[in-house]
Amino acid sequence: MAERFEIMQKALLKMLEEKKYLTLRDLLVTMNPSDIAGLFEEVEEERIPLMFRLLPKELAAETFVEMDTDAQELLIRSFSDNELKEIVDELYVDDAAALVEEMPANVVKRILKQADPEMRRSINQILRYPDNSAGSMMTTEYVALRPQMTVEEAILRIRRQGVDKETIYTCYVTEGRKLIGLVTVKDLLLAEQDDTPVQDIMLTNLISVTTHTDQEEVVRMFSKYNFLALPVVDGENRLVGIVTFDDAMDVMEDEATEDIEIMGGMLPSEKTYLRSSVFELFKNRIPWLMLLMVSATFTGLIINAFEGALAAQVALTAFIPMLMGTGGNSGSQSSVTVIRALSLDELELADIWRVIWKELRTSILCGIALAVVCFGKIWLVDRLLMGNEDITLMINLVVCLALAATVIFAKVVGGTLPLIAKALKLDPAVMASPFITTIVDAVSLLLYFLFASSLLGI
């Protein structure tokens, strides 16, 4: 599939090079806008405007929306005012608003000049809402019906207005701008009588969000209720827009990426990996690295404090990495699980005792299993196979007890900290492996030396 697509892409690029524009155009019009946008990424900059002009108006606008920001800017700069107006007229309002948000000021000025007054008003309305809110995701183009309309009148209205609307399949019933119900095209088409009033078949137990609802919450509602679209209302329950499932899907993907980046100890990035410059990657990665490096000072201090113990029993040093590593892995398993469950709304703060109890029992199982295997491994491999006579039975016991205790500590703390972060209105994802690891490193050393000093008497 992907391979066939690449072969096709090469053929098209060759046509462009050989200036076979008519054949190229005939092929382009059979393609999907996303694929055409993908093709533009492979074209040299100076040829982009030329190839873009081959596309018929509607397809051109649809392709434009799918292109990356750099190509969009390049195109707008090459457009005449008239060409720009043609594209802007074809855009859906939410796409136009997204474009305005991403372009530099002088380009924005040109876009807004070419937009008709109604579009300009809608764009400005959407841009007024905070980033990551339902208001900033929504489109103001939806089909609104009155409750007294008959099924026939409703269908007629959809036929008249539908061409400019992002979705026609869910229509909203309003009275004095207030949202009072919704009716789907399926309901309208399957209605037995054409003269049934819309209010008799509309759904009134509405699920809606307000303009300020966080986009994460919007996504959760889509994945919970399987809606095609979700109405957005203002403080007085007046319908101001709708969010469609495709935008929710994009946000769902972005939110997962953001969680993963934060869990990996990075600042979340706006751009894809290949589009990020080296300096941008550096900026996103260095803060956590610095913070964690400096906070590792503690582990250094602990080791210094127990220098005497380490000198007395040199064999102890060799197990430090294993102890810290296993502790870190145990903790990050728990924190990652809890962070994801929080993201998916499967857990809430009130569950904290259930989490602690579950992690405690799981960690005791893991701790015992690891300690037993570790004890055997140290005795068989390190002592008998490698012949390290420094490792006594007592040292082995100290290592394994510290291991079990570290695992239990790491898992309980790893499971709890994301919930505490949530309670403090912080992003739970910051409590993931890098952070947990640093705490666990210090604590595992303390536990290790505690067991060593009490059992070995040093």
Added chain:
Amino acid sequence: MAERFEIMQKALLKMLEEKKYLTLRDLLVTMNPSDIAGLFEEVEEERIPLMFRLLPKELAAETFVEMDTDAQELLIRSFSDNELKEIVDELYVDDAAALVEEMPANVVKRILKQADPEMRRSINQILRYPDNSAGSMMTTEYVALRPQMTVEEAILRIRRQGVDKETIYTCYVTEGRKLIGLVTVKDLLLAEQDDTPVQDIMLTNLISVTTHTDQEEVVRMFSKYNFLALPVVDGENRLVGIVTFDDAMDVMEDEATEDIEIMGGMLPSEKTYLRSSVFELFKNRIPWLMLLMVSATFTGLIINAFEGALAAQVALTAFIPMLMGTGGNSGSQSSVTVIRALSLDELELADIWRVIWKELRTSILCGIALAVVCFGKIWLVDRLLMGNEDITLMINLVVCLALAATVIFAKVVGGTLPLIAKALKLDPAVMASPFITTIVDAVSLLLYFLFASSLLGI
């Protein structure tokens, strides 16, 4: 919003307790099936069948689909054959197939006995496809049109057949069972003339998947093309089913969760965190912990080999945790970024040199920045503030050089290994932090002792 919902839930549960069934029923019918299913999770087991029987038939089936497997099984066991048949008749085929897949054998037998022959055939067809394939995600209930039908005839057909179909908004045009085009209800409603044949307005540049396409690929196509539904064809381009956007959204979420779990060093789980038993959590977590603990034997061996050096310069030991920790964090940043980009199809194997080049430059920047800050910190804090006279300028230099080298190694390896995993047809997510950390731990120690022995002459 969520709070209001909880208050409502409490009121409903109280009604159930006080046996105010009629009032309860009147409220339940105004609620969304997902919310009713949520309510069932709070009800005591023995009351579930009673409350379920309050729901009218269609709402009962919709709620049933949203319930968790345990509650579903409990209900089916309490159903009479007749009640079971009523529910099964109302289910969409893909939901019925999912149910059959999750229930124990004796329950499955009862379900299949109550399903009508056509439904039974469809369920069996879907279950024949491999797990995680488009075939296992699809539903066989879609609207098929003939190319010669007029717009009017097509709408009539949708009105007649639509009630049982999961989506009516995208209709597929077939000829001798082969898929030749698609037409949306929007196109049909907005068509200017009622007697236009469907073949004149249908889209023919179709994007489809085959029954064996992996579900990850299916999800990528949804997020790329924003479809409501995607047709699934067999090897001869015959239409066998469709995948709808809501199922794609669920899979998208599941795939992200799976990636996150694997990146956290766990086996992916089928159940949510709170529903997993302690033993299931243990089973998912212990394999990687064991593997990584045992492989940490290498770090122990390296430390043993350089025991002499550590004894000669005791100050060296204190920096081991910082060095390994920073290396691990650096590596996991890169691996997590590359793994996510691979999941989103933003990167492919051919980009490996670009990744190495990008990681190399980023890691040099990070390495230098960290080394400089570390050098200052060690001198100011450890030497001057703490008065640790063991730390010489040379030791500081060894630590910072090893730090920079470790960061560079960790980032390049962290960025490359997921791509290599992909080339070897392994899941790139296994190359995340726990795995990378273990490699980096060993290498950082080697680099450290290398610098120590060459610069300090030990």
